[in-house]
Amino acid sequence: MAKRIFSQPGDHIETTAPVTVSRYRGFTRANHWVTAGSLIVLLLSGMALFHPALYFLTGLFGGGQATRWLHPFVGVLLFFSFFILFLQLWRLNLPRAEDVTWVENIGDVLKGDEEKLPELGKYNAGQKFIFWAMSALIVVLIVSGVMVWEQYFPHLVSIPARRWAMLVHSLAAVAIILTFILHVYAAFWTRGTLRAMTRGTVTGGWAWKHHRKWLRELAGRERRGPAE
Amino acid sequence: MNIDLSRRGFLKLAGAGVAATSLGAMGFGEAEAAEQAHVRAFKLASMTETRNTCTYCSVACGILIYSKGDVAAGENAVITHIEGDADHPTNRGTLCPKGAALKDIVHSETRLTAPRIRRPGAAGFEEISWDEALDKIARALKDDRDANMVLTNDLGVPVNRWTTTGFLAASATTNETAWLTYKTVRAMGIVGFDNQARV
Amino acid sequence: MTNPWTDIKNTDLVIVMGGNAAEAHPCGFKWVTEAKARRGAKLIVVDPRFTRTASVSDYYAPIRPGSDITFLMALINWMIQNDRVQWDYVRNFTNAPFIVKDEFGWSDGLFSGYDPEKRDYDKSSWDYVIGEDGFAQVDMTLQNPRCVWNLLKEHVSRYTPELVAQVCGTPKDRFLHIAEMIGECAAPDKAMTSMYALGWTQHSKGAQNIRGMAMLQLVLGNIGVRGGGMNALRGHSNIQGLTDIGLMSNLLPGYMNVPTEAEPDLATYMSSRAFKPLRPGQTSYWQNYSKFFVSFMKAMWGDAATAQNEWAYHWLPKLDVPTYDVLRMFELMKAGKVNNYFCQGFNPLLAFPDRGKLTEAFSKLKLLVVMDPLETETARFWENHGEHNDVDTAAIQTEVIQLPTTCFAEDDGSLVNSGRWLQWHWAAGTPPGQSKRDTWIMSQIFQRVRTLYQDEGGILPEPILNLTWDYADPEEPTAEELAKEMNGRALADVHDLKDTAKLLTPAGKLLANFSQYRDDGSTMGACWIFSGSWTEDGNMMARRDNADPDDVGLFPNWTYAWPLNRRILYNRASADLQGKPWDASRKLMEWDGEKWAGYDVPDIAPTSKPGEVGPFIMNQEGTSRLFTRGMMRDGPFPTHMEPFESPIANVFNPEMRGNPVARVFVDDAEQFATSDEFPFVATSYRLTEHFHYWTKNNRINAALQPEFFVEISEELAALKGITRGGWVRVWSKRGSVKAKALVTKRLKPLQCGDKTVYVVGIPLHWGFVGAARKGWGPNSLTPFVGDANVETPEFKAFLVNIEPATGEAVS
C-alpha cells in the first residue's frame, strides 16, 4: 500500500454521491470531547478563582471549597486526555512548506477565496497553531498547577516559587482560553467543520475546499481500491 | 439547515461569554461573601467567674476560673477557661506558660478519678471502693504502729517515736490541709515526716 | 523572701545567681523588668548556663557549678578592699563589733574543732566572749582584732579575683566588672536585691551559699530596705506554707522544734530555748517561745494538755537523730526498716536522688499510699516501661494504693507565697469522678485509726484518742475551721499582760494576733506566725483591696502577710540610727519622735527608740549575724567546699571531699565518682515550659517542650562527635539516661586554672507517664547526699560522662 502523507489510518471516503469523507473515527471524537469538556470545566472553575467578578461560577460546582478541590483533578484529566489526542494528531500537525504561504495569505483565507492558495493536507496552519499552542500551554499549566496544589503538595516548592507558578499559571490560562475561543470560533465560522467532530464526516466539498491534498490522497486510494 | 441551527447555538454561547466577561470587567455582578464578616462568639459570656491562685510556683499569681455552673451555688461546675486576674498586685493578669495552660491540667487525661490498688506482684491496678481502701490503710497503720512504736529509749526516757511508717506531705495543698495532715501525722508519732521544701 | 515580689520594682540592681527567675518564676520576674524599665535598674546573671534570664540581663558571667562560695567571698573581699561598705549599717545592725573567742580559727579549709572520725565539728569555740554582765562583748570601733569584722576581713582575704578565675572559671575581668556594679549599692541610697532558688540550695553546702550572699547584702546595707533583701524564690505554690506549718521531721508549726532525746522533760526543752538577749535592751522575740509552744499543744490536745502533764509534752515524739528527713527514710526503706509510706501530692521517684536506690527502697515497702490528682511515676514504680523503667514487676511485693484527690481548682483555702502572703482561694469546679479533698481523706484515715484504737486498744492510744477534733462535720473539717484553729482562740478570757484589768479577748473568741498567745493554757493556736490571719474581723487572707499608697509596692490590705501583716522583714533597718530613712526617696519606716510610722508594720515595738533596740528582733544580739556562732554545722563563715563529685580538688585542702560535715551513708559514699572516669560536670534545672513533673500531664506544655534533652556546648559536641538533635547517652556512676542533644553557644567550656571544664545541662521534666514523650530525670544520675544543715540533695553539681547514642528511644 502506498504510504499515507496527508491522511491517517481511518480517514476514507464514505459515500461518493454526494461525497462524504470520514475525518475522525469514534474514539478520536470521544477523546476530543472529553478533552474539550474538561477544558471547559477548568476554564469555568479557573476563571471563578481568577477574578472575583466570576466567583459566582463556583456555584456551578457546588461552591468555593468544591471548586478548589475539583479544578486540579480535572486538570490532571485534561492532561492525560489531551496526551492521548496528541499521540493521534501530532504527525499531521507537523509544519510543511505550504503552511508558510498559507499564513502569508491569511487575508485571502478570511475573505474565503482559498483558490489562490496552495492545496493543503488534513490541517491548515491555523489548526496546527491551535494544536501546538494547546500542547505547550497544557504542559505549562499542569506543571505550574501542581506547584500550587495546596491539598497534596503544600511544601513541594518554596513560597517565592509558588508565587511565580501562580503568575505563570494564570498567564498560561489566559492564553489557552484565547486559543480555545479561536478554535471554537474557527470551527463555527468555517461552516461544515463541526460535523467532523460530531458525526465524524465532512462533505466532499468541504474537503475539496479546505484540505484538497488530503482529499486527493483519499480519492487516490479509493480508485486503487478493491478493483486491483 | 443545520448551519442555521448552529449559527443560533453559536450566538447563544458567544453571547453568554461576552455577558459574563464584559459585565465582570465592568464591575457589575460583584461577588458576594457567603458569610458576613463576624468574629468568634465571646466564649466567656454567661460563665461563672471564681477567684483562685495558680497551683504552680510561689509567685502565687491570681487567676480567674470560668466555669459552666457554679459550685458555690451547689451546682455541677465544668471549668471552661482560666486566665490571669488583672486585679492581682503581683501578676497583674499575666501568667507563665504553665499558668496560662492551667485548664488542661485540671482536665488532664492522666487525672485520677477512682481509688485503685496494685496487689503484691500484680502487673496492674484494679479499682477498689473508698471504704475498702481506707480500711486497708487504717489497718496497716494500726498494726505497724502497735508493732514498732518506740516508747522509751535505753535511759527509760519516753520517746514515743514511730519510724517504720513515713509520710511525705504535698507542696501545693492548702495550709488548712497541711495543718490537718500535720495534726494526724504528729498525733500518731510519725517522725519520718517531710515535704517538698528540699526539692 | 524578706521582701514581696512587688517590691523588686524598687531596686537599683538585681543579681540572679543560684537561680533562673525568668524561667522558673516568670510573673515574679516581671518586677525585674519593671525596675529596669522604670528605674533604669541593672540585671546581673551569674550562672553556668546563659539562661533565659541572662538573655535579658545587662551583664552575664559564667561560673562552675558548685563554686559559688568562692565567688561570693571574693565579692565581700573586694567590697572591703575597695571600701564599698555601708559602715553605719555594718557597725550597728550586724554583729561586726562582737568579740569572738580566741580559740576560734580556720586553716586548710577547716574551722577549729573538726573531728574527722565523727565527720563533725566541736563548735564550742565558735562563739562570742561573754562578759561578767552576761552580755557579749563588743568593740564599736571595730579595732579589736578578734571582733567579727576583722575575722571576716581575714577570712575573705584569701578570695582574690585570681582565685575566682581558678576555682569558678569566671574570667577575672567579668568578676571585677560585676564587683564594681555591686559596689555601687554600698551607698545608703542604693539597693541591690538577690533572687536565688535551688541553684544555691541543692548543694552539699547550700545553706552556706545563701549565707554568703546574705553577708554581702549586710555589708552593703541592703537588708530591710525597699528594693533590697534576700529573696528565696520558693518552688511550689505552698511550700512556704508547709514549711511554716512545720511539715518536717524536726519541726513544730512556726519554726519551733520537735524535742530530742536530750530533752527528757518540758523544763529541759524550754531551758535551751530561753533566748536571753545577748545585748542590753534587745527584743530577742523567741523569749515568747513557751507561749507559742503551749498554745500549739492546746490546739493539738485541748483539755487533755494540762500543766500537770507538761501540756502533753511526752505525746510528741522525741528525735534520736537530728532529723528523719527523706534521704534518711529512703536509706531506712532500702534497709527494710520502713513498712508503710505515704506520698501526698509528691512524686519522689523523680524528685529525689539516685533513682535506682529509690526503686530498690520502694520495692521493700509493704504498703505505699499515693494521694494525687494525677498519675505519678511513684505510684507506678513497679510497672515495667522498657528502658524507661526496667523493673521486674512480678518480683515487687509492695502493695500500692492510689487515691484520687482534688486539685487547686476544686477546693477552698489559703496558700503562702514566696513573699509570705497568705492568699485565700475558692473552689470553682466539681471534682472529677470519685476524687476527694485531702482533708476528707486525712480525716477518714485518722477517724478509722482512732476507731481501731477505741475498739481494740493498742500501744500509746492517748495522743490519738485525745486529739482535738471538734469540727462540725468530723468526716470533713472545713477550711474555715482549720484556718481559725491555726489563728488561735481564747480558751479563757485573755487580759493585757501589763494592765491585767484590760480584757483583750473574751473566752471563745479568735485571737487578734500572737501577742495574745499565753503559756498558761488560756489560749490555743496551731501556728503562731499565722495568727492574725482569721480574726473576729473576718478572714484577712481573703482581702482584695489592691490599693498601694504612694505606689510603694506593698499592698498592705491585699490578703495577709505573716508575721502581723508585715510586708518587708527587718524593716526598721531601712532607717538610720536616728530613725531617718537611709534613702528618703525609698522611705519605708521612720521614727516620728514618739513611734515608728511608715508604710509597713514595724518589726520592733512601735515605741522602742531608734538606737536602743536593734532591728533583728528574732536574734539574741538584736543585730544580724555576719558570724553565725554554732548555729550552722559547717562553719560560722562560709568557706569554699567542692561538690562531692568534682573535677577539681579543693584548693585549700586537696584531701577534703565535698562538705566535711555532710551526712553520707556508707553505701552512697562508694557511689561517688572521680573525674577520670566521669570527666564532665552535670547540673540539673527547670525549663520555663514545664513545672517539675506535673505539666508533662498537660497537652499544651507537652507540646511546648515535648521531649527530654540535654544541653551541651559546641565544643563538647565537637569533642565527642555529637550532632544537634541526635541521641546521646549520659551516664554517671549511679545510672544512665538517653536524651536528645541540644548543642548551644549558651554553654561554654570553663577554664579553671589548667583544667577545662565542660558542663552538661540536664532539665528535669520527663518521666514515663503523662502526655509528653517518655524520658528520664536527672535523678537517675545524681548522688545521694544532702546539705550539711538541711539535707537538700546535691542536684546541681555532679559528674557524668556522655557519648553519642543510636536508635530511637521507645516513646
Added chain:
Amino acid sequence: MTTDPKLDSPRTAVANPPIQPMPTNLGAGDVIRASAMPDLAPPTRELTPVAKLIDVSKCIGCKACQSACAEWNDTHPEIEHNTGVYENPHDLTPEMFTLMRFSEYDNPETGDLEWLIRKDGCMHCVDPGCLKACPAPGAIVQYSNGIVDFIHENCIGCGYCVTGCPFNIPRISQKTHVSYKCTLCSDRVAVGQGPACAKACPTQAIVFGHKEDMIAHAEERVADLKSRGYENAGIYDPEGVGGTHVFYVLHHADKPALYSNLPENPRISPVVEGWKGVTKTLGLAAIGLAAVGSVLHGLLGRANTVSAEDEHEAEELVDPNPPPERT
C-alpha cells in the same frame, strides 16, 4: 449585626473579661477591605487603630503567649520531638498561631553572646498580602481598627494567602482545608479586651492598645535600650506593607534578619502584584474582547461556506466518470 457605637477599640490588654453577655463590637459594618470584593460598601464608622507591640528586649522566651493562644483559641498543637532547638512546635501550624523563635548571636562588636528571641505570628499589615491574593469573597477581611481576620466559612483552602503573605504566616489545615492565623483575638477585642497573649505575657514584652499609644511606648523603650548601649535600637513597623498592627522593638533594628530572619524590607511580592494586578485585569479584558470580537464577527462577518461547485469538484475527483442517470 449589633454593634455598640459607644464602644471603641480597647486601650490595654490588662483587664478582666466580662461574663455578662454583651453585643460584639466588631462586624460587617467595620470592614474596610475584604478579599475579592473590590466594590465593598464603606464602613459605617471609623474605629481607632489598635496595635500589639512586641518588645523583643523584654521578652524572656517563656512561651506563655503560645499557651495563652492555644487555650483561648482552643487549638491542639501537636506533641512533636525535640530536634535540638527550643522552637516547639517547630513552626507555625494551623493549631499554633504564634511561635517563639530563638537565635543565638555572638555580637562581634561587644564579644557578648546574645539570645535573640522573637514572637512570630501575623503582623496584621495595613496592606495585607493575604487579603490581596485571596480569591474567595469575604474570606479575609480588614477591620477599621486594623485587624486582618479570616472568615473561615468563606475560606476555600486554596492557599493563595500563603503565597500572598510577605511574612510566611498563614497555615492551611489538612483536616479542615481552611487557612488559619492569629486573629489578634478579634473576639476579645470586640468586647473591649486585648489579645490573650498580650494579657498573659509575664514581662509585658507584649503590650496592646491604640497604635499611637503603642508607638509612644515603643519610643520610650528604644530610648531605654539606647541608654544601655544598643545604639541601633529601634522600631520595626515596615513601610513596605504600609506599616503593621503588630510591630516590634528591636535592639538591632538595623539588622532585623538577626531575629530568625525577620524580613529586611517586607512588601507584597511584585510577582503577586503582577498576578493579582495587571494579569487579572488585562487577562480578563483580553478574554472578554476575544469573545466579543468573535461574536461580532460571527454576526456581521460573512461565514466561510462551501459552494455547490466545491461539492461537484469533489465528486469529480472521487469518481471522474459517474454512471449514467436513470430516468
